[in-house]
Amino acid sequence: MRVLLIEDNRDLTGLIRDGLSRHGFAVDCAASAAAAQDAVAAADFDLVILDLGLPDGDGRDLLRDLRRAGRHQPVLIVTARSALGDRVAGLDAGADDYLIKPFAMDELLARVRALLRRPGVGLDVALFCGNLRLDSANRTVTVSGQPLDLGKREIELLTLLLRRQGKVVAKEAIESALYTFDEPVTPNAVEALISRVRRRLADAHADVGIHTLRGLGYLLRGDAQ
Amino acid sequence: MTPPRSLVSILTWRLIWVALGVVLVETILVIHEYGVSLDPHNWHELGSEFVEHVLVGALPLFAVTAIASIMAVRSGLRGLRRAASEVAALNLDRPGSRIATEGLPAEAATLVNAINGALDRVEWAFADQRAFTGEVAHDLRTPMAVLRLAIDDLPAHLQPRFSQQVDAMARRVGQLVTLAQIEARPGSVGEAVDLAALAADLTARMAPLALDRGLNIAFDRQDEPVVWVQRDAIDSALQNLVENAIKHAPEGSEVTVRVGPDAVVVVDDQGPGIPSALRQRLFGRFERGQAQADGGVGLGLAIARRALEASGGHVEITDAPGGGARVILRFPKHIPVTP
Numbered sequence: 001m002r003v004l005l006i007e008d009n010r011d012l013t014g015l016i017r018d019g020l021s022r023h024g025f026a027v028d029c030a031a032s033a034a035a036a037q038d039a040v041a042a043a044d045f046d047l048v049i050l051d052l053g054l055p056d057g058d059g060r061d062l063l064r065d066l067r068r069a070g071r072h073q074p075v076l077i078v079t080a081r082s083a084l085g086d087r088v089a090g091l092d093a094g095a096d097d098y099l100i101k102p103f104a105m106d107e108l109l110a111r112v113r114a115l116l117r118r119p120g121v122g123l124d125v126a127l128f129c130g131n132l133r134l135d136s137a138n139r140t141v142t143v144s145g146q147p148l149d150l151g152k153r154e155i156e157l158l159t160l161l162l163r164r165q166g167k168v169v170a171k172e173a174i175e176s177a178l179y180t181f182d183e184p185v186t187p188n189a190v191e192a193l194i195s196r197v198r199r200r201l202a203d204a205h206a207d208v209g210i211h212t213l214r215g216l217g218y219l220l221r222g223d224a225q
Numbered sequence: 226m227t228p229p230r231s232l233v234s235i236l237t238w239r240l241i242w243v244a245l246g247v248v249l250v251e252t253i254l255v256i257h258e259y260g261v262s263l264d265p266h267n268w269h270e271l272g273s274e275f276v277e278h279v280l281v282g283a284l285p286l287f288a289v290t291a292i293a294s295i296m297a298v299r300s301g302l303r304g305l306r307r308a309a310s311e312v313a314a315l316n317l318d319r320p321g322s323r324i325a326t327e328g329l330p331a332e333a334a335t336l337v338n339a340i341n342g343a344l345d346r347v348e349w350a351f352a353d354q355r356a357f358t359g360e361v362a363h364d365l366r367t368p369m370a371v372l373r374l375a376i377d378d379l380p381a382h383l384q385p386r387f388s389q390q391v392d393a394m395a396r397r398v399g400q401l402v403t404l405a406q407i408e409a410r411p412g413s414v415g416e417a418v419d420l421a422a423l424a425a426d427l428t429a430r431m432a433p434l435a436l437d438r439g440l441n442i443a444f445d446r447q448d449e450p451v452v453w454v455q456r457d458a459i460d461s462a463l464q465n466l467v468e469n470a471i472k473h474a475p476e477g478s479e480v481t482v483r484v485g486p487d488a489v490v491v492v493d494d495q496g497p498g499i500p501s502a503l504r505q506r507l508f509g510r511f512e513r514g515q516a517q518a519d520g521g522v523g524l525g526l527a528i529a530r531r532a533l534e535a536s537g538g539h540v541e542i543t544d545a546p547g548g549g550a551r552v553i554l555r556f557p558k559h560i561p562v563t564p
Contacts, residue, residue: 015374080366084460101370168429215444
């Protein structure tokens with residue numbers, strides 16, 4: 001996986017590059033908007049990490065230029081600007097995620113992996129968390145390598161939750177993803193489905209948990225976290 | 226320093242002295258003009274001349290003038306008394322409060338305008354300082370980011386101690402930035418915000434943090450109020466309150482965010498609660514003694530208070546049912562204008 005890191009602080013650049021390389025990413029660095037434009041023109045990147053405070057311009061303008069030029073790889077903004085308005089503006093400019101400094105390397109890695117997990121991007125085929133692994137191409141699920149027999153809808157649910165692992169998936173989002181117009185969704189349908197999947201995962205000794213956030217939705221994460 | 230004397234009393238005494246002086250002068254003039262001698266046989270005549278020229282002539286006129294003067298001064302002073310009570314009641318936390326000059330004599334108005342000018346300068350100085358603090362705090366984030374990543378390279382057994390300190394610093398710095406941002410835009414135009422949607426998004430964003438601490442977090446949507454607020458400020462305020470709750474809630478307990486009935490957001494936890502004595506203190510910006518060990522709770526509440534005041538609302542702290550703290554954000558309800 002090739003990552004372009006656009007960051008002007010040398011210490012930060014070095015630490016991020018080292019951390020990502022250690023986890024198997026090939027990282028190129030650009031310390032200005034101009035250098036970034038050159039890099040993007042010269043090579044194909046799977047993901048871009050962009051600091052907004054660049055010496056020769058605002059990162060958001062660079063981002064808009066990239067999107068307009070037809071570059072659609074996922075972009076993770078890394079910045080010190082923390083207000084909600086800044087986050088929204090960043091996402092509107094074309095970013096896919098927004099990380100506020102300071103952050104731990106684990107957090108950066110989790111965000112990078114999440115962005116690469118999106119359908120049609122990079123690591124889409126295999127979704128995993130803990131000892132649970134889902135192959136979304138041929139719809140098989142394994143726990144510690146042992147196959148787990150799940151129904152179609154259960155696999156769809158797990159796919160949804162695994163893609164957004166560590167984040168809340170709204171109940172409404174699950175309903176609209178799993179049930180079509182002509183299937184009446186009873187109020188407890190999703191809860192019942194979740195219970196079933198929980199039981200199957202527990203029986204198979206999966207080290208992931210599906211948490212219910214009352215009034216919001218559900219969240220899947222590894223038990224080790 | 227001798228205590229200031231009442232202007233009315235000074236004026237009254239001056240007038241009495243002048244009156245006595247006038248009587249004396251008039252008497253001398255009468256004596257001189259009418260050649261009335263001073264021996265006791267003429268005192269009766271002297272007396273009647275005195276009554277005619279002084280008491281009936283000059284003195285009533287003088288008395289009317291004196292009374293009119295005293296009344297004018299007293300009414301001017303009434304305006305000053307009102308202005309003084311306005312100054313005493315000034316809330317410097319509400320930017321833009323000034324003293325009115327209506328009903329004041331021009332000389333007092335000069336003084337009041339000078340006071341208002343001083344208030345302007347004080348506000349600008351505060352705003353400069355807040356902006357400066359915010360900028361410095363913002364600049365701290367990059368070196369902290371370097372530090373935080375460098376800690377990840379330390380041996381595993383050393384990491385928690387250092388990372389906890391950096392995380393605590395990061396929280397404080399973030400709060401300083403937020404506070405500076407909120408205070409830098411006191412009169413900013415807000416926007417119509419779907420409070421339930423904002424609170425739900427915020428709660429969902431905080432869910433991983435709650436789960437990290439072994440807590441449940443839940444959202445209770447009891448209403449769908451629309452409020453006119455600065456979205457950033459309210460989001461930051463709510464985030465700080467939920468962070469506070471997460472820090473204090475015991476493992477296994479639940480933090481609840483509720484919207485409604487009406488335009489309120491309520492954050493409940495099942496922690497030790499906030500003792501009444503501390504509640505008012507916690508609303509100062511940075512209570513000495515409180516700031517040291519509270520992990521940013523005081524600053525978080527200060528952020529909530531300023532964000533709500535900027536939106537015309539207020540914050541209440543009370544007890545959650547079953548113990549624990551309850552913080553209520555009350556908003557004035559926005560009445561949308563129908564086209």
